[in-house]
Amino acid sequence: MGGRLTRVFRTFNVESRARREISKEKPTPAPRHPTTRLDELADQSEIQEQIHRKDDRLLALLKDVYVESRDLPVRVKDGGGEHLPCKQEEKRLTKLGHLGDLDVKKVSKGKISIVEALTLLNNHKIRPEIWTAEKIAVEYSLELKDVNSLLEFFIPFTVQEFPKETKKAI
Numbered sequence: 001m002g003g004r005l006t007r008v009f010r011t012f013n014v015e016s017r018a019r020r021e022i023s024k025e026k027p028t029p030a031p032r033h034p035t036t037r038l039d040e041l042a043d044q045s046e047i048q049e050q051i052h053r054k055d056d057r058l059l060a061l062l063k064d065v066y067v068e069s070r071d072l073p074v075r076v077k078d079g080g081g082e083h084l085p086c087k088q089e090e091k092r093l094t095k096l097g098h099l100g101d102l103d104v105k106k107v108s109k110g111k112i113s114i115v116e117a118l119t120l121l122n123n124h125k126i127r128p129e130i131w132t133a134e135k136i137a138v139e140y141s142l143e144l145k146d147v148n149s150l151l152e153f154f155i156p157f158t159v160q161e162f163p164k165e166t167k168k169a170i
Helices: 002-011 014-023 034-042 045-052 056-064 114-126 133-139 144-153
Strands: 091-093 106-108
Touching: 114 133, 114 144, 133 144
Parallel strands: none
Antiparallel strands: 091 106
């Protein structure tokens, strides 16, 4: 109820109030601060002369300054064979897919690329008697327990087409 009442007062005589505001003379701007009048001061020749004049005393002091830098020779600490252990990863060439330059060329032993994973899962699904877990482990340099887990938990998608008469039942 209160919203309707306030809306009436807001919209009452709006056009005439707007015309009255527009027809008023524009207000005079506030006076500027004296620091904004630098343009007027820049025209004075004395200031321009001071800006472009060279101070010989300051130049002489600047010429006397000479910086000489001597760094001590850096000693390389020889750890005496205490190197951080670094693991040399053996790499193997991948069975390349159909993507050409986008395919991964080398993979660490014990790992496979996505293209290889899909390929071996599909091969095992089509011919499980030929592509056993042991053969896949040897072929792709994987551990047998990893291959068994991969074959158990990951299944590639299959596309199934339904006949037209059963589409309506779905």
